[in-house]
Every structure is written in structure tokens, then in C-alpha cells.
Amino acid sequence: MTFRVGLLGHGTVGSAFHELLEERAGRIEAATGQRPEVSGVLTRSRGDFDDIVERSDLIVELIGGVEPARDYILRAMAAGRHVVTANKAVLSQHGEEIYDAARKAVVQLRFEAAVGGVVPVIRVIHETLAAAHIERVHGIVNGTTNFILTEMAATGASYEEALEQAQALGYAEADPTEDVSGRDAAAKMAIIGRLAFNLPVHLDQVPYEGIEHLTPGDIEYARELGLSLKLVGTAERLDGGISVRVHPTFLYGAHPLASVNGSFNAVTIESPAITEITLSGPGAGGSQTASAVLGDVISAIIPPPTVPPPAEEQPFVTDTESAFYLHLEVADRPGVLAQIAEILGLQGVSVKSVVQKGLGDDARLDMVLHTSSAGWSSSGRLRAGYG
Amino acid sequence: MTFRVGLLGHGTVGSAFHELLEERAGRIEAATGQRPEVSGVLTRSRGDFDDIVERSDLIVELIGGVEPARDYILRAMAAGRHVVTANKAVLSQHGEEIYDAARKAVVQLRFEAAVGGVVPVIRVIHETLAAAHIERVHGIVNGTTNFILTEMAATGASYEEALEQAQALGYAEADPTEDVSGRDAAAKMAIIGRLAFNLPVHLDQVPYEGIEHLTPGDIEYARELGLSLKLVGTAERLDGGISVRVHPTFLYGAHPLASVNGSFNAVTIESPAITEITLSGPGAGGSQTASAVLGDVISAIIPPPTVPPPAEEQPFVTDTESAFYLHLEVADRPGVLAQIAEILGLQGVSVKSVVQKGLGDDARLDMVLHTSSAGWSSSGRLRAGYG
Numbered sequence: 001m002t003f004r005v006g007l008l009g010h011g012t013v014g015s016a017f018h019e020l021l022e023e024r025a026g027r028i029e030a031a032t033g034q035r036p037e038v039s040g041v042l043t044r045s046r047g048d049f050d051d052i053v054e055r056s057d058l059i060v061e062l063i064g065g066v067e068p069a070r071d072y073i074l075r076a077m078a079a080g081r082h083v084v085t086a087n088k089a090v091l092s093q094h095g096e097e098i099y100d101a102a103r104k105a106v107v108q109l110r111f112e113a114a115v116g117g118v119v120p121v122i123r124v125i126h127e128t129l130a131a132a133h134i135e136r137v138h139g140i141v142n143g144t145t146n147f148i149l150t151e152m153a154a155t156g157a158s159y160e161e162a163l164e165q166a167q168a169l170g171y172a173e174a175d176p177t178e179d180v181s182g183r184d185a186a187a188k189m190a191i192i193g194r195l196a197f198n199l200p201v202h203l204d205q206v207p208y209e210g211i212e213h214l215t216p217g218d219i220e221y222a223r224e225l226g227l228s229l230k231l232v233g234t235a236e237r238l239d240g241g242i243s244v245r246v247h248p249t250f251l252y253g254a255h256p257l258a259s260v261n262g263s264f265n266a267v268t269i270e271s272p273a274i275t276e277i278t279l280s281g282p283g284a285g286g287s288q289t290a291s292a293v294l295g296d297v298i299s300a301i302i303p304p305p306t307v308p309p310p311a312e313e314q315p316f317v318t319d320t321e322s323a324f325y326l327h328l329e330v331a332d333r334p335g336v337l338a339q340i341a342e343i344l345g346l347q348g349v350s351v352k353s354v355v356q357k358g359l360g361d362d363a364r365l366d367m368v369l370h371t372s373s374a375g376w377s378s379s380g381r382l383r384a385g386y387g
Numbered sequence: 388m389t390f391r392v393g394l395l396g397h398g399t400v401g402s403a404f405h406e407l408l409e410e411r412a413g414r415i416e417a418a419t420g421q422r423p424e425v426s427g428v429l430t431r432s433r434g435d436f437d438d439i440v441e442r443s444d445l446i447v448e449l450i451g452g453v454e455p456a457r458d459y460i461l462r463a464m465a466a467g468r469h470v471v472t473a474n475k476a477v478l479s480q481h482g483e484e485i486y487d488a489a490r491k492a493v494v495q496l497r498f499e500a501a502v503g504g505v506v507p508v509i510r511v512i513h514e515t516l517a518a519a520h521i522e523r524v525h526g527i528v529n530g531t532t533n534f535i536l537t538e539m540a541a542t543g544a545s546y547e548e549a550l551e552q553a554q555a556l557g558y559a560e561a562d563p564t565e566d567v568s569g570r571d572a573a574a575k576m577a578i579i580g581r582l583a584f585n586l587p588v589h590l591d592q593v594p595y596e597g598i599e600h601l602t603p604g605d606i607e608y609a610r611e612l613g614l615s616l617k618l619v620g621t622a623e624r625l626d627g628g629i630s631v632r633v634h635p636t637f638l639y640g641a642h643p644l645a646s647v648n649g650s651f652n653a654v655t656i657e658s659p660a661i662t663e664i665t666l667s668g669p670g671a672g673g674s675q676t677a678s679a680v681l682g683d684v685i686s687a688i689i690p691p692p693t694v695p696p697p698a699e700e701q702p703f704v705t706d707t708e709s710a711f712y713l714h715l716e717v718a719d720r721p722g723v724l725a726q727i728a729e730i731l732g733l734q735g736v737s738v739k740s741v742v743q744k745g746l747g748d749d750a751r752l753d754m755v756l757h758t759s760s761a762g763w764s765s766s767g768r769l770r771a772g773y774g
Contacts, residue, residue: 031517112515118664128507128510131684199699218712221744222753225740273678276668280643295518
């Protein structure tokens with residue numbers, strides 16, 4: 001059976017989604033009994049919206065921005081089509097209208113890709129924490145700014161230099177205002193706040209402050225205070241109400257978001273019953289967003305499994321390769337390390353790094369070896385790293 | 388309407404679940420239209436299994452161990468009841484039998500709480516990554532051993548001392564064998580491997596090695612090599628087959644699992660389309676596990692929402708308290724800091740920490756202030772930490 005997906009928008013994410021869907025169609029058919037196929041594509045220059053809706057079971061909206069996206073989403077739902085979107089602008093500004101319309105039309109509206117890249121914030125709030133009282137959500141929800149701050153911290157670069165670097169690598173757009181001003185993060189936090197607390201949050205109600213005014217000195221000195229500087233979005237219950245906001249924030253070193261670096265996104269959800277859950281993963285890149293969109297499309301086709309599907313058979317591999325850790329206590333005499341290296345070399349094992357410490361007449365050697373196929377060993381030697 | 392939950396087992400998790408369900412029943416009823424209530428409890432000394440099944444829509448199995456849990460799960464499903472369980476022992480050893488029985492009986496079988504505490508590994512694999520090709524899963528899935536290794540690394544304590552500490556705090560049982568031998572982690576990795584790769588994985592096929600033989604020296608020397616020592620479970624595709632295993636592993640410092648400390652659990656799922664997702668949260672404690680079980684119960688009552696529910700109204704709070712960061716460039720003369728502190732003091736603001744650096748005739752002062760109610764400021768000053 002075919003499941004017809006109408007695609008609005010064919011930019012970076014749209015074309016990545018189109019490609020991914022075609023690549024995975026066979027596997028999705030095997031799992032769900034329905035083969036998704038793109039029944040039509042609307043771009044500025046080709047396709048007719050009404051015609052595409054007519055020929056689709058579900059509409060994927062990847063145009064972005066408020067109009068005409070809002071109009072298309074409402075019309076598709078009114079025509080009885082499920083909608084999957086990655087559009088944070090429209091949901092943070094017209095969310096209630098769109099959610100109401102979806103309930104009225106009795107269609108599904110899924111938008112995991114609108115928030116936090118591939119990090120499944122919405123599912124976790126809606127499902128895992130369905131029974132929990134959520135107290136607070138902190139998020140690094142903009143990969144561009146996190147990349148810039150990470151660069152500044154790592155290299156001492158100025159904001160302008162780090163931004164240029166981000167643009168060169170495709171992490172920032174030619175006009176980066178939406179990201180660096182904090183507005184993109186504010187839109188995402190508005191959507192998260194809506195879901196976490198079940199109350200309407202409009203982008204206009206979310207004060208935000210960006211990273212344009214930060215200097216390497218701010219980061220450097222903060223480090224001396226044991227703090228790490230991030231653009232953090234917060235949605236929290238406070239004094240009988242709620243607060244949703246975005247601003248640069250110093251995090252103490254052990255905070256789960258303090259070590260989220262580069263273009264990654266991460267969200268920490270706090271609830272008394274569970275303490276906290278942290279989810280992290282790549283921020284919105286074309287293929288990551290496409291993957292989140294496809295996850296939503298599949299969930300719309302069939303409800304998530306409530307029992308694991310029948311298993312396939314596949315061989316077990318027991319002879320795994322590892323880099324091993326080797327600890328030796330030896331006499332502290334010249335030539336000992338050379339002898340050991342020679343013995344290892346004769347066995348075809350090479351040394352990646354070594355620490356030697358004298359202990360009176362004895363010495364202790366700790367080495368990490370290069371990857372070797374050693375099979376499963378229970379000799380108490382430890383595997384190191386992942387190659 | 389009432390949704391009747393039969394509860395098997397009333398130990399730490401069972402009683403925490405019972406309490407949580409009663410506490411949240413009203414809210415769940417508001418959200419789902421059905422009020423869950425415990426229709427019967429089976430313990431060693433009270434309750435009759437058949438009678439409880441008769442009076443329940445869903446059975447929650449929190450007895451643990453293989454028998455009689457396996458028998459009860461199979462009989463409850465054969466009687467047409469949904470089952471929610473936190474039992475990794477029975478699923479890692481009799482998973483295929485139980486999954487087959489659930490499909491045959493057309494009932495739901497949910498077991499998020501069996502793996503990774505409150506971390507929603509199963510949902511993410513089944514739903515978010517439904518379309519993805521999972522290449523590898525790494526997990527710190529045993530809180531006891533991660534607590535012990537964290538203690539050893541932080542204090543230089545021996546394995547025995549750290550274990551005693553874990554026992555005193557309730558993180559380790561009187562007989563810790565199941566945890567410290569790696570067997571508990573192996574059972575969880577067997578379940579995760581089954582779901583990630585859709586092929587049968589039995590606990591017996593998972594080689595494991597524990598942490599009993601580790602010394603503070605191993606951790607200390609590894610640190611000098613830039614590595615961090617964790618008990619890591621791995622499930623991966625390898626040479627056309629799969630490998631599932633558990634052993635102490637050195638992780639390079641930037642690995643997402645390297646900074647997971649204390650009794651926390653975390654899982655990293657790698658897939659080409661998404662790079663990786665990391666999920667972390669508290670390992671299995673009574674209330675955390677109870678929360679995960681309740682999430683499963685709610686999912687069984689009603690499918691997860693496909694549209695956000697109608698919003699409630701709640702006031703926005705704009706006057707949030709924050710600890711602020713203050714950066715001042717001042718003349719490098721005696722008494723300057725004292726003057727500034729006095730001015731801040733007169734405004735009712737106290738200083739938490741300060742870094743002062745001379746720059747020729749000038750000095751730079753960076754301070755973190757104690758929490759004060761400053762309203763929303765867009766003056767470019769940064770908030771610090773979270774109090």
C-alpha cells in the first residue's frame with residue numbers, strides 16, 4: 001500500500017527529506033506495511049498546492065516562515081490531511097490557531113523537527129513525562145550560537161571571527177540575525193514552554209538577548225570563576241506563573257548543559273519525580289532535520305509499536321577489535337621500556353601512548369595500545385576509547 | 388471512567404509506583420478521560436493472581452527475577468491484559484517468548500523502566516529513530532557501578548571503600564554481585580540490542596566483565612592519558628553481524644559518556660543520518676523507576692497525543708531573579724575594589740566571587756553577584772549559573 005506524502009518546500013531540508021524518504025521507503029514498507037512516496041512537490045516555481053493536497057495523505061511543510069506556511073498548514077488540515085512541519089516561526093506565533101484547527105479537523109500535527117534538531121524533546125515531554133509535573137526546562141536550542149561560543153572559548157577568537165568561521169562551515173547563514181539575536185532560540189522555547197506547561201506561549205511573550213556583545217574576555221574570566229558561557233533558553237514555573245526567556249548564561253561546570261559543545265543542541269527537563277533528563281544531539285542540519293521529519297511521518301502512518309516486532313536473525317560477532325590498556329610494574333632500569341616495546345612489536349602490537357612513573361626501585365608503566373583483534377578477553381585488561 | 392491497574396510486587400519500586408499513581412490520578416484523568424486506580428496488589432503474603440487479573444485492565448509487574456514473573460506476565464497477556472514491566476532479567480532471558488505472546492494476544496507490552504532508569508531509550512529507538520539505521524549504541528546503564536567509579540576517581544578511594552560508600556547511601560545492595568559483575572548492565576544491553584537491531588539477543592550471548600578488579604591507580608594513570616574510566620555496554624553492527632558486550636572502557640574526554648557521573652545513566656545512539664543522540668538521567672531509583680512505569684501505563688491507556696491538548700491559562704512572570712555577572716574596567720589603585728563593594732552593598736547587592744587582573748594602569752574586575760531581583764535587563768549584563 002502506498003502512503004502519499006505531499007512536500008511543500010524543496011530547500012536544504014526539503015531535498016534532504018525527499019532523498020532520505022526514497023532511500024528508506026523499502027525498509028519503512030517492511031516495518032509498517034505502507035510505502036511512503038512523495039506525491040508532489042511545491043516550490044516557488046513549480047507545483048500547485050490544491051492539486052498536491054488532493055493527491056496526498058499527509059503534507060510535510062518545510063517552507064519555513066509565517067506566510068504562506070500558516071495558510072497552507074490550515075488549508076491542508078481543513079482538507080483532512082495530517083501535517084508534519086519543522087516550522088518554529090509559525091508554531092511560536094500561531095500555535096494555538098494551528099493546534100485548535102488540528103483538533104477540530106481530527107488530523108495529526110507533528111513537529112518534532114521544529115525544536116532542538118534531532119533531539120526528541122516533544123516525544124519525551126508528551127510521552128515519557130506524560131505523568132510528570134515538569135518544573136523547568138533548560139535548553140541550548142540554537143546550534144549556530146553554540147558553535148560560535150564554543151569557538152570563542154576554544155580559540156580565544158572574537159565574536160566576529162567566530163561568526164565568520166561558522167558562516168564558512170555552513171553553521172551560520174549570510175544574515176545570521178535570527179540566530180545570534182536569540183530570536184530563533186526564543187521561538188523554540190515558546191513551543192517547548194507550551195508543551196511542558198500546557199499553556200499558550202507566544203514568541204512575543206519570550207524576552208530574548210543574543211550573543212553579539214560577548215567578548216573572549218567574558219568567557220575567559222568566567223572560566224576562572226569555574227563557569228561556562230552558553231546561550232540558554234529557560235521555561236520554568238515561578239511564583240504561581242511561568243517564565244520563558246533566552247539569554248547568555250554562565251553555567252557551573254557540572255551542569256549537564258555546560259559540556260554541550262559545537263553545533264550540538266541539548267535540553268534538560270526537570271521534574272521532582274525524576275530529578276532531570278538531559279537529551280542531546282546535533283542541532284538542525286539538513287540531514288538531521290530530515291531524519292526528525294521522517295520519524296514524524298512514520299509515527300503518523302502507524303502508531304508507534306507497543307510490542308517489539310518479530311526478530312530477524314543475524315550472526316553474533318565475538319571477536320571484536322579494541323585498543324587495550326596495559327598496566328605493568330617493572331624494575332626502574334634503563335632499557336626496560338625498550339625491551340617491552342620490542343616484545344609488543346614482535347606480537348604485532350604497537351603502543352599509542354604511555355605514562356611511566358618511578359616508585360623507588362620499581363616503575364609503573366601504563367600504556368594504551370593501538371587497536372588489535374584480541375577477541376574477548378576476561379584477563380582484566382581494559383579496553384580503551386573507541387579507536 | 389476507571390482504568391484498573393493490577394500491581395504485582397510491592398517492594399521499593401512497587402510502593403513508589405502505587406503512591407505516585409494515586410498522587411497523579413486526578414491529573415491523568417483530566418488529560419486522558421480515564422482515572423487509573425490500583426485494583427489489587429499481589430505480594431508474597433497477600434493477594435490472589437487470578438483474582439487480580441480478573442479485576443484489571445492492565446498488569447504492572449514489579450516482582451523482578453525470572454520466576455514467577457515470567458509465568459505471571461504470560462498468563463496476564465493470555466487473559467487479554469496489557470502488561471507493563473520493569474523486569475530486565477525476564478526480558479533478557481525470555482524476551483522472544485514474551486514478545487511473541489504479546490503479539491499473539493494483541494495486547495501491549497511496555498518496558499521502558501527495564502532499561503536505563505528514567506532515560507527513554509526504548510521510545511527513542513522505536514519512535515524517533517523508527518526510520519533510522521542504528522549503527523551502534525553505547526550505554527552507561529548501571530547506576531551502582533557508575534557511582535563507585537565516580538567515587539574512586541574523585542576521592543582516590545579503593546574499590547572496596549567506594550562500594551561501602553555506595554551501600555551506605557543505598558546505591559548498592561548488600562549483595563552487589565549482579566551490579567558490580569556487569570551482569571545487570573549485560574541484561575539491559577541485551578534488551579537494547581534486541582530493539583536497536585531487531586534481532587534476538589539473549590543474556591547468555593552478551594559477554595560481560597565487571598569493575599571488581601579496578602584500582603584507583605588505573606583511573607589515575609588513565610587520567611594522565613586523557614581518558615576516563617567507565618563501565619560501558621556496547622551494541623553494534625560489526626562485520627555483517629552484531630556484537631553486544633559490557634566491560635570497563637576508557638573513554639576519551641570529549642566522549643558524551645565521559646562526563647556522566649554519580650548514579651546517572653546515559654545512552655548514546657549512533658546512526659549515519661543523525662550522527663548521535665545522547666540521553667541521560669538518574670539511574671534506577673524507586674521514584675524514578677516508578678515514574679517511567681507510570682509513563683508506560685499512561686501510554687497504554689491512550690495513545691500519545693498527536694496534537695497538543697487545549698491550553699490552560701497561567702500568568703507570565705517577567706520579574707525573574709538571577710545571579711548577575713558584572714564586568715568593570717577600573718583604575719588599578721588601592722581601594723577601588725572596596726569602593727565598588729560599598730556601592731553594590733548600598734544597593735543591596737552582594738558579591739559571590741571576583742577575579743581581578745591588572746592591565747598596566749588599569750585593572751579588570753569580573754564578578755558574579757548573589758541572586759537579586761533585577762527584572763528583565765537587556766543592558767548586556769549576563770546572568771550566572773542558576774543560583
